[in-house]
Amino acid sequence: MKALITGITGFLGSHLAEHLLSQGVEVEGITRYPTNGDKIKFHSDFNICRPSSMQLFFQEFSDYDYIFHLASDRFLSPEWIHITNVIGTANLLEAVHNSEHKSGQHPVIVIVGCGEMYGIPPQTVCRDGWVRERLVDREELETFSINSKPEDKLIFKLPITEDFPLNPVSSYAVSKAAQDMLGFQYYKEYGMKIVRARVFDITGPRCHQSLLPSGIAKQMAGIEKGRNEPEIKVACWEYSRDYTDVRDVARALWLAATKCKYGEAYNIGSGMVRTVQQVIDILRMQSTAQFEIVQDRTMMHPNDIPALVGDCTKFYKKTGWKPEIGFAQSMGDMLEWWRSKL
Numbered sequence: 001m002k003a004l005i006t007g008i009t010g011f012l013g014s015h016l017a018e019h020l021l022s023q024g025v026e027v028e029g030i031t032r033y034p035t036n037g038d039k040i041k042f043h044s045d046f047n048i049c050r051p052s053s054m055q056l057f058f059q060e061f062s063d064y065d066y067i068f069h070l071a072s073d074r075f076l077s078p079e080w081i082h083i084t085n086v087i088g089t090a091n092l093l094e095a096v097h098n099s100e101h102k103s104g105q106h107p108v109i110v111i112v113g114c115g116e117m118y119g120i121p122p123q124t125v126c127r128d129g130w131v132r133e134r135l136v137d138r139e140e141l142e143t144f145s146i147n148s149k150p151e152d153k154l155i156f157k158l159p160i161t162e163d164f165p166l167n168p169v170s171s172y173a174v175s176k177a178a179q180d181m182l183g184f185q186y187y188k189e190y191g192m193k194i195v196r197a198r199v200f201d202i203t204g205p206r207c208h209q210s211l212l213p214s215g216i217a218k219q220m221a222g223i224e225k226g227r228n229e230p231e232i233k234v235a236c237w238e239y240s241r242d243y244t245d246v247r248d249v250a251r252a253l254w255l256a257a258t259k260c261k262y263g264e265a266y267n268i269g270s271g272m273v274r275t276v277q278q279v280i281d282i283l284r285m286q287s288t289a290q291f292e293i294v295q296d297r298t299m300m301h302p303n304d305i306p307a308l309v310g311d312c313t314k315f316y317k318k319t320g321w322k323p324e325i326g327f328a329q330s331m332g333d334m335l336e337w338w339r340s341k342l
Helices: 011-022 051-060 078-103 138-146 171-190 214-224 246-259 276-284 313-319 327-341
Strands: 002-006 026-030 040-043 066-069 108-114 123-127 130-133 153-156 193-199 231-234 265-268 292-295
Touching (some): 011 026, 066 078, 078 108, 078 171, 108 171, 108 246, 171 193, 193 246, 214 276, 214 327, 246 265, 265 313, 276 327
Parallel strands (some): 002 066, 026 040, 066 108, 108 193, 193 265
Antiparallel strands (some): 123 130, 123 153
């Protein structure tokens, strides 16, 4: 068996490569930068943002049983986010489609989306004992984010199932939703073997510092070493997310490729909701750092999603997958990784 990973040197891509190797899969990867490896063949001379480059790649390399599409950007300008994530995905799928006619190879393609694609979940509003369902405007969401006891108590209808409408509220989430829809289009139009994985928040060692809870762990490691002031800055400690360790996600993606139905979308996550405050508390128990928690409202954004957790029953039933790495272990491993980097 042979697999290709786009974005192989990224956070999830590197862990997925390790897991596939442990399963006896031959692994190759597309990356932007020249990279050497003993067990993995890296391709750095091809660019998913250029259609001709992808066509050339699959003319030369087309004997893959599985393709995991992880290459994406989230911290660049909106223009480059969409060029990389949307145009890049279209280039990849079109090149694979064309190569299938020539090579006769029909790889399983896993397109990896995110929980943010769903946007702010449907909510009910409770006031004076009455519960009614309606849209909530931005000002009310900011009130919820800052004030623990707003006049209107927002009750989010969670967890989110795959049949919830996609309602992305950031450039990155819009681009990931477009990737998901492109995957469905190529499945319906050409019968390609495409699985759409919608992965909720991923955490663990090697996670980018701009993502929670990794940013908190980095601050904590910096305090331990005396490099940071004794305070942890957060946008809001009430935000809640569904966190899954990256090593469990890598295992889930392999099961998605080998057991899931083509054309279908599957939520992947722990099914557990944790607030920023709970993240800090768990990390604090594993750290020697002494600090205060400080809210920095400049870190807040109008399109922040206050609560996001997925219903992953469909994926659980199809594959038998369940997270194996506990949240405390995941946080401890990530904190230890940041200690080694600072």
